[in-house]
Amino acid sequence: MTIPLDPNITPPGTGRFRDAGGLPADRWRAIRGEETLVATHCCFCGVQCGMYLRVHDGKVFGVEPRDHDINRMRLCPKGLNAYQQVNHPDRLTAPLYRQSRADDLRPVSWEQALDTTAEHIQRIQAEYGRDAFGMLGGASLFTEKTYLVGKFARVALRTRHVDYNGRLCMVSAAGANKLSFGIDRAANPFADCLLSDCLLIAGSNVGECFPVMTQYLWGARDRGAKLIVIDPRETSIARTADIHVALRPGTDAAFFNAVLHVVITEGLTDEAFIAEHTTGWDEVRTAAAECPPERAAEICCIPVEQVTQVARMFATAGKAMAWHARGIEHHTQGVENCLTVINLCVATGNLGKPGAGYGTITGQGNGQGGREHGQKSDMLPGGRNISDPVHRMQVADIWGIDVEDLPQAGTSMMEMVHQMRRGEIRGLFGMCNNPFVSLPNYTVVKEGYDALEFHAQCDFFLSETAANAHLVLPVTSWAEDDGVMANAEARVVRHRKAQEPLPGVRTDTWVLCELARRLGAGDKFAFADSEQVFEELRIASRGTVNDYYGITYARLDETGGIAWPCPTLDHPGTPRLFEGGKTYHADGRVHLQAVRWHPPADPYDDTYPMTLTTGRTVAHFLSGNQTRRLGGLVEQTPRPWVEVHPSHGFANGDAVTVVTRRGAATFPALVTEAIRPDTVFVPYHWPYPVAANELTIDALDPRSKIPEYKVCACRIEPADAVTAVPAPPMPPGREPYADTQRSRGEPLPPTSSQGRGTSEP
């Protein structure tokens, strides 16, 4: 089947691409000499750049740029090094088990490992009830697997306690999108940036976290667009922005309310759009009126004229777009921060047009797809609500179970950790996450996991969390299985199996199906491969907002990606939402929500007067279990640091301890004027005892339950020596591959936040 590439329905800038990879779509395996190029996508961030994996003799051994229209051959250092994971010497290749944490993990057979897991599940559930066994998934899994995590928890475990690490990433934006628009995804494709006259980037270090997306920002500027960046640090995109608002962390809602205030008082709103397409405008206007620029300037500690400048630049642009990421989402007011950005876009009529709109940039590769099909505690496949009787009935029918047997909504990831501490959750099955590095307030997280009677963890390298488990199951990396992911534009892209799994390694799908069989639900989990799961997922999402029914593997192979909703097999997908101002609420309107700023959860006082904010660096990804094992990336950025302003009197490389109410950790200082004097920054990819998350607060947004990673109160003190970076965990008797770890002992901070310069002697 061929899908027409009509320039009216494909996003601008993509319509001329005949296929996904610069190769004829029906011949995506091109033989170059002795090697095969397998067209796939990167495993890391939400941009989902296309790439070829170079395969020789059945082994992935390299990478080659691929002219996919998302990235046009461009790749970041993570993507370029990603292939090295596949046949990495640190890979887990046998299940590991121990009776108690006092013992060493020992290799066992798969049969033994799965039987033991099933026994523990049945024992714990018989003794303490079904909900005493929990499950945690992840958003770096293919969408098929995220669907299986949710189905496995509800149908095989029959527990209400299932959640996933997107809870630490995407949920604030998701909550805001659902409230305002009735649909949870970015409204515009990346390519719309090129048509915009003004781009506002709030709380996103695009140059480091989504490097390949930078081409869209620079492409827009080449065509004369303005760039506004809201970030407490002068990042590589803020450095040359038309306006860089370096506000104090945790004050975003005040800033955006004040910007809206100026837009209203200067008569720059799009009254026709507001009248025709929104509800709740009066309340929003009242809330904005309470926040004049002077008040915001005081709260945000910024020059008052910046508020007016941003308001005028954004509201007077012909077509303006706003994109945000974790910087405004990781807050106890995360959902509300996103709502203030939506309010600004909608009030100025910037929605649902080429070059005008709104988007959130998902952090994980499948941050979008991973949150759609039921591994979230309150959701069922197709973005359905688990508390809605109609939705429950639909899903029970699809799964062939009694609706009475379908568990109710569970709790969020951090709340589950507290339940583990209290003994309410006694057993846990983890897949594709590393909470020992990624959850806030490490001490509490360790206590929670240590209290578990049985903890099984699936991964392909031994993560810090897996190293603490009773049972570790070695599963495939992304290049050893087929599947789909949805990128930050909600474009579903196809990942292809490039080589057979390493000996001893199984797919996550096989693991869940085998476990389900042992738990007596084998008939509901008779999946031989990812495509069979995808076929069920298509049906399970049919007719919902997150409609995948019209997407098939064959269509993805032909097109290089289709944005959902895609209800029928001849539907081209929906790259841009809200055209004509129509949302997915029943009344078709944007439901505007009034927001009032409140201070962050962790109060400032004389002991803790400064702000700690955390984030990523370009060479590493999330909890670092993958990237801390790749030599080139370790060499680029061997260790964490604390970024401090020169006014504190430290010299570059001085040992500085950051102290919060939850803990203290010592890092070398990277002294730079590119950060606010009242704020310090620590990247979070490293584990205890150099973990940013020993310091962060586990306060949650009341709606999205996202932790407030981006702001807590701290103080800084000089220290005697920096803390060494621990080696990545390995099973007993094995050492991490030495070649990759040579730079890890580096005591100095990197030259700049992006890494160490390479031409220094």
Next chain:
Amino acid sequence: MMGRTIVIDPGRCIGCQACVSACRECDSHRGKSMIHLDYLDQGASVASSPTVCMHCEDPVAPCAQVCPAEAILVTPDGVVHDADKSRCIGCGNCVSACPMGVPKIDLEAKLQFKCNLCYDRTSYGLAPMCATVCPTGSIFYGTLEELRTERPGVEVASTFDFDGSIISTGVAMVVPRGRPVDEPLPGGAGEHARVTGSPQPAGHLEPSADNVLGDPL
């Protein structure tokens, strides 16, 4: 400057080191990067710039001129090659002679390594690996006309002033808006290329669906 060449724009560089990682993937020097990525403004900003071999045209290839083993070939297309491994004696003369600090000696192998504009790729019509993957277009490969189609009004320079000695190179650099076009760029140790204040001049084209990055396939 050469007809089809690399043009570096430090104003667009985000310092991500994709070029460094990409260079390591080359089949002729796997695991070893020939690119230098400098953070120019340490302690003040995150500004950064990549340095590749500039392929000196006049005087032609100082590295090749001082090579006692005549190991460095300059091909008629202007590309200054890395030292031929069968001739190189690892003496390091080229390192001392290069005004840009580009060649490096691998002390274990006793051989010189430097950027050769990815001759394995460019001779087949592909762009060098660094320019192919650069997420921002800070390392551009193509002709000046192609560059100006993508980035309207952009100005470049390919001469450098080292204390009065003028060197013109095959590789060019984008220069800040308003800078006199004929003025050579400051060269020499300790003097960094000035970082452009903005990624590029404000565009002259009205945004439209046709003004997308790159040529149509």
